[in-house]
Amino acid sequence: MNSPLVWAHRGASGYAPENTLPAFKMAADMGANGVELDVQLTKDGEIVVCHDEKIDRTSNGAGFIRDYTLEELRKFDFCNGNIAFEGTKIPTMEEVFDLLEPTGLTINIELKTGEYFYPGLEEKIVDLTRKKGWLGRVIFSSFNHYSIMKIKELEPEAKTGFLYADGTLNMPGYAAENQVDALHPAFYNLQYPDYMDDCNMFDIDVNVWTVNTDAALLKCREYGVNAVITNYPKKAIELYSK
Template identity: 50%
Template sequence: MKTKIWAHRGASEYAPENTLEAFELAVRQGADGVELDVQLSKDGELVVIHDETLNRVSNHKGYVAEYTLKKLKTFHVNKHFPQYGKTIIPTLEEVYQLLKPTNLTINVELKTSNNFYPGIEEKVIALADKLGMSDRLLYSSFNHYSLLRLKKISSNVKTGILISDIIVDAPDYAANLGIDAIHPRLNILQIPDFVKSSKEKGIEVNPWTVNDETQMRILAEQGINAMITNKPDVCRKIVEKRKLE
């Protein structure tokens, strides 16, 4: 199986993360999918941004949930890439509309660990159904209750647990919850037989964030389902080279 390449917040090594520009670049760089983060604005709109606050990516401050969508659209999120000019926070629907003509998988991370954003699970499923995108999506979260809620709303949704710390028998844990994938921090793959055990239970493994070329080669050789990377162009070259060997 050829390992897939998912662009972490888009091609975020080269463009402002979680923007239409970063997702468009990921498509051009040959990604098989993108990973993005979704929260709710003050008026309940699905917006794509990672941090609960604006501080890191914008010259504005405060929590995303404190602002309406109209106000959020006036902020620029190009703090680390000023050359991109007036990049703005996209809605989840805008990202879907951009990527709909492609065949890319979209990994939607629900940012419900700190702010639970009541109703966000219903909103993401309703949007996917509205646009006919349900079969292209995989939902992930550090809040595993969010994933169970998604499954309760729609039993056909595909889900992946995000883990950043060591969990004993994580593949068993995922399987027992009826989860489809594990999205581990890269260092967790040091656990003996982690990938093998996951595969035996029918659980996909999609580690983050894979930016080192040596690590990319190792994971491609292991037959990981997908690598979540800031550098989809570099990862593409390595995966294609392995395919030819």
């Protein structure tokens, strides 16, 4: 039985501050196959890596990312309360590309365009991915499927996936109809009737979030998913090595 790929959720976020360079480096050092991260735009149009639209939870600042310039955001500490990483700054997407360039890792880039659309983000992230030579190592995903269609329009060769939560009818057929490469479901969606069979029939990869318990990690292997997105890559790698 083949084990899924292990993608570190917001980096190795179970061990280091999420969506930071230390978390991405730790994921690589642990032997993860890839990292998952979230991108948004600053007030001055820079692509930064952060999950929430506001910086309140993960930094010592407050307010929306889109209301700050990159220089202003750099003044805040993004250690997320973990004093071992005190002084950690919000990373740009370019810095993450540069950090992980030698590793061979995949990057799952989630566009955070669900709540706020960030006009121009799709163009900017495609341009940067091309410029850095990462097109073959990135998969773009979003809960905003219009964003993913825009990515495909801008770069037909881009690998893409639809993120979603629950309760949707015939997601494998929907993914196939829209010619995306993958579905990124919440773990509990795997139990829907014929889900994996239908994904396999349409040649749709299944990359599951967020899979942290031993039981769920083993269930994903049993289902035959392509990748698990987990806060604990070290644990997942050790479990799958048994």
